Amino acid sequence: MQRYFVPSTGWHKNEVILTGEDVHHITKVMRMKEDDEVLCCDPEGHVALCKIQELSPSEVTCSIVSWKDENHELPAQVTIVQGLPKGDKMELVIQKGTELGTHSFIPFEAERSIVKWDHKKAKKKVDRYQKIAKEASEQSHRNLVPEVKEIHSLHEIMDIGKEYDWALFAYEEEAKTDTYRSLQEVIPNIKPSQKVLLVIGPEGGFSEKEVEKLKQSNFNSVRLGPRILRTETAHAYFLSALSFQLEELG
Amino acid sequence: MQRYFVPSTGWHKNEVILTGEDVHHITKVMRMKEDDEVLCCDPEGHVALCKIQELSPSEVTCSIVSWKDENHELPAQVTIVQGLPKGDKMELVIQKGTELGTHSFIPFEAERSIVKWDHKKAKKKVDRYQKIAKEASEQSHRNLVPEVKEIHSLHEIMDIGKEYDWALFAYEEEAKTDTYRSLQEVIPNIKPSQKVLLVIGPEGGFSEKEVEKLKQSNFNSVRLGPRILRTETAHAYFLSALSFQLEELG
Numbered sequence A, B: 001m002q003r004y005f006v007p008s009t010g011w012h013k014n015e016v017i018l019t020g021e022d023v024h025h026i027t028k029v030m031r032m033k034e035d036d037e038v039l040c041c042d043p044e045g046h047v048a049l050c051k052i053q054e055l056s057p058s059e060v061t062c063s064i065v066s067w068k069d070e071n072h073e074l075p076a077q078v079t080i081v082q083g084l085p086k087g088d089k090m091e092l093v094i095q096k097g098t099e100l101g102t103h104s105f106i107p108f109e110a111e112r113s114i115v116k117w118d119h120k121k122a123k124k125k126v127d128r129y130q131k132i133a134k135e136a137s138e139q140s141h142r143n144l145v146p147e148v149k150e151i152h153s154l155h156e157i158m159d160i161g162k163e164y165d166w167a168l169f170a171y172e173e174e175a176k177t178d179t180y181r182s183l184q185e186v187i188p189n190i191k192p193s194q195k196v197l198l199v200i201g202p203e204g205g206f207s208e209k210e211v212e213k214l215k216q217s218n219f220n221s222v223r224l225g226p227r228i229l230r231t232e233t234a235h236a237y238f239l240s241a242l243s244f245q246l247e248e249l250g
Helices: A021-029 A089-099 A122-139 A154-163 A183-189 A208-216 A231-249 B021-029 B089-099 B122-139 B154-163 B183-189 B208-216 B231-249
Strands: A003-005 A015-019 A037-041 A047-055 A059-068 A077-083 A104-108 A166-170 A195-200 A220-222 B003-005 B015-019 B037-041 B047-055 B059-068 B077-083 B104-108 B166-170 B195-200 B220-222
Touching: A003 A021, A003 A122, A015 A021, A015 A047, A021 A047, A021 A059, A037 A059, A077 A089, A077 A231, A089 A104, A089 A122, A089 A231, A089 B231, A104 A122, A104 A154, A154 A195, A154 A208, A183 A220, A183 A231, A183 B231, A195 A231, A208 A220, A231 B089, A231 B183, A231 B231, B003 B021, B003 B122, B015 B021, B015 B047, B021 B047, B021 B059, B037 B059, B077 B089, B077 B231, B089 B104, B089 B122, B089 B231, B104 B122, B104 B154, B154 B195, B154 B208, B183 B220, B183 B231, B195 B231, B208 B220
Parallel strands: A003 A037, A077 A104, A077 A195, A166 A195, A166 A220, B003 B037, B077 B104, B077 B195, B166 B195, B166 B220
Antiparallel strands: A015 A059, A037 A047, A047 A059, B015 B059, B037 B047, B047 B059
16 A cells, blocks of 8 residues: 655644645555545654545545554664765665665765765755655655755764764775674674664775774774675665564564 | 686686786776786686786786685575566666675566567677676676576476575565565575575566466565565565675674
């Protein structure tokens, strides 16, 4: 069944009112009518089975039939910090990372990022990524839409690392130094309630300076298997392994 | 260091002779000169450190300096059978699947595949995918290039399923029936020497008939986490979880 993420302003007593692009989707793409059913997710991740009562060009009013007891959220909250990659690879990371359960994304302007964001256009880009995350959340039956945050500098990332239970960076060349943690020490020890930050370098990897600074800020480096993954593949390895651990082995 | 996959015809006593596109890559893209070093992989996956002796427009002759003791191959041999997806998603599966350790790929014309391959163009497509697999193998430091096989029908896949230790299909709706295997029964029990076949449906999923036939042929269905993955994401989940199990936990 089609699912929609409805902001808090759309929730009333026994009614949900959908507006904006969701109206277009319901009326034009899905061609739904009165009495058709949809799933509506509230901002806390609760899911309601709803029945369409009224359709207008600007809003769709639904009645809440029942609340569903379903949760498809990855138990641990993973934030993917993605070094700005080339071309449209960030879109791929947002889409796939959403399917695989990412809690939030932070674009990161790394030293070796070839793409530099024009700060005037940055908001537009984030809006576009947020839309991709919403669509991927609908398709993958998530309860929540991951937040795509503003572009961060290394210093900002070092700062927020303190708020996480696990602050990691993907750095295969780092194996066997004192800040290195093998994935078998990390993944099986992440608890469902914990917060994980994973920093991934851009195509050229991290600079030595960035590695030093991350280490100084108590980030641990991890290896994602023995093969060299492209920047846009790294998040998928980590999230899949963690999902397997927490949601399939669990 | 740059690596090249050299067919058996290129290997001589203490020399390796590279031809074709590798010559272009060495001379024009990498702009290498005499005495520069490259890695050459033979068809069995052995890796030799080589030194360039002579460059001509048609071939590059290298001497073997030493054999390296490295193996980045996923221990179990995984064949990904991918239901033909829309657009250029097959290329994405080949590239990412190669990075993540796939042993071979089989394109599969599923009932709900919207794309149908013109059998005249099929060879061209397979050649193109094989090239993507080679490039991804070089970039990800693999010892072997996965083989991209010709397009298969359901019956051919049912047939070859018998040759594998594990014949699986990704089918989330199948949970809790008698052919369903939870991933925790599968992944931790795959041995490094074993062969795994994983069939993935196209965008619309498998038809009921396909599911029935796969079951009759002793394929087991698996769920790849609780979220619904797009067809081009499913292989990555399975391969990452298996790599984590065999190469990081192992």
